[in-house]
Amino acid sequence: MATWQQANGEADLSGHGASFKWDTKANLLAAIGHGKRLIQPELIGHDGASTNLVVDLRTGISSPALRMPKGGPFIPDPQVLEIVDWINQGCPD
Numbered sequence: 001m002a003t004w005q006q007a008n009g010e011a012d013l014s015g016h017g018a019s020f021k022w023d024t025k026a027n028l029l030a031a032i033g034h035g036k037r038l039i040q041p042e043l044i045g046h047d048g049a050s051t052n053l054v055v056d057l058r059t060g061i062s063s064p065a066l067r068m069p070k071g072g073p074f075i076p077d078p079q080v081l082e083i084v085d086w087i088n089q090g091c092p093d
Contacts, residue, residue: 025093033068034061039087048087054080 022028031038031053038053048054052061057080060067067074086092 025091029091034066036061039091044087045090046088048084051087054084054087057083 022031029039029041033052033056036052038056039051043051055061056066056068057075058067058077069075
């Protein structure tokens with residue numbers, strides 16, 4: 001996660017409220033968005049593309065109007081694929 005942040009910069013999480021954090025791996029793995037766990041534990045290690053986080057980054061969980069980050073600019077697919085790969089690899093440190 002730190003490597004990704006160094007390469008891509010800090011995300012603006014202000015729209016998520018004060019309780020939303022992804023400053024640590026544990027916080028990211030526990031994060032809730034749109035009332036759903038963003039990285040479902042049962043998908044770690046094999047199906048990162050189906051996690052709520054990736055779906056929300058690509059198309060929006062509920063609708064395209066709610067795609068993250070809200071209002072864009074949206075994360076380019078190569079960067080989303082890095083997140084998918086990280087989840088598929090078991091979310092290594």
